[in-house]
Amino acid sequence: MLKQIAENIYRKTVPLPHNPLRELNAYIIKGEKSLLIDTGFNRPECEEALRSAFDELGIDAVDLFITHLHSDHCGLVSKFAKEQSRVFASETDGELINFGSGNLYWSMLDELFIKFGFPRADFGRNTDIHPGRQYCNGEMVKFTTVAEGDVLEYGGYRLEAVAAPGHTPGHMCLYDREKKILFGGDLILGTISPNICIELCAENPLRDYLESLAKVGQMDVRLLLAAHGTEITDMNARIRELCAHHEARLAEVQKILGSGWKTAYMVAPEMNWDISCRTWEEFPAPQKWFATGEAISHLQYLYFAGKAQREEREGGYWFRNA
DSSP: OEEEEETTEEEEEEEOTTSTTOEEEEEEEOSSSEEEEOOOOSSHHHHHHHHHHHHHHTOOOEEEEOOOSOHHHHTTHHHHOOTTOOEEEEHHHHHHHHHTTSHHHHHHHHHHHHHTTOOOOSSSOGGGGOHHHHTSOOSOOOEEEEOTTOEEEETTEEEEEEEOOSSSTTOEEEEETTTTEEEEETSSOSSSOOOOOOBTTBSOHHHHHHHHHHHHTTSOOSEEEESSSSOBSOHHHHHHHHHHHHHHHHHHHHHHHTTSOBOHHHHGGGSOOOSSOSSGGGSOHHHHHHHHHHHHHHHHHHHHTTSEEEEEETTEEEEEEO
16 A cells, blocks of 8 residues: 655555565655665565555656665665665665675574574574575665765655664664654564564664664654554654563563573573464464574673673573673
């Protein structure tokens, strides 16, 4: 479905088949030169949805802005970036997107999770189960890097780049200060909490994420256009909810560590998850990955805050309360 959100701003709902997120909100700012914000997976269903939106709007070529490295946001970059297109991303996530188009990135990410207790797969790399790997952009992209304060102008909007790491190391938002509109990517979602997971370039992603929430909370935002779910009109109320969620998660993890040394993979099954599975064994393999990533991010936060101890045993990390 294509919906006009504001003058020259359109939201295209892009399907994410067989994924719990179900849909991505891709935003199109129509102008003399148009801008596409995020793309969906590298899947024909996603490509078809975007092309239908372009046809409806009478758009041919676009520039692209990629909020972050996850494949549901950048998977179709190479399909929509024409020779005359500029593709904007942060330097960090742009490099990771290109790195992720090959096998080495996924092998290194797999080894990182194994270090935090995720079991070594019998069938090969655990990342074979990762939807981000299955549907990622497969070609190298020539990115135009953007940094904090850089300005892009499209369709009558003056969009300032806002660095908001945490969900990914180089997550980036766009903000129109005059019109008080924020394109928030996955920084703030209305009905779910964004997955905060360890990455190759981020040791303490939860700290980064909470700092990004505090930073954006100082901005005057009338309308937050999120990458999943509906738009958010009371951003600061949602920020308070997300902060409370992570405070409760941290307390939960500390309680779990009360029984002694554990790996992240041992902590994750004891955490509460909003998923229709009765036991950890029933979790789909990709959801075990994301749950373990959340456990890692909270354990790392506690460790760097001096509230948990971390010890390396046989090449892996174990944690207990400080």
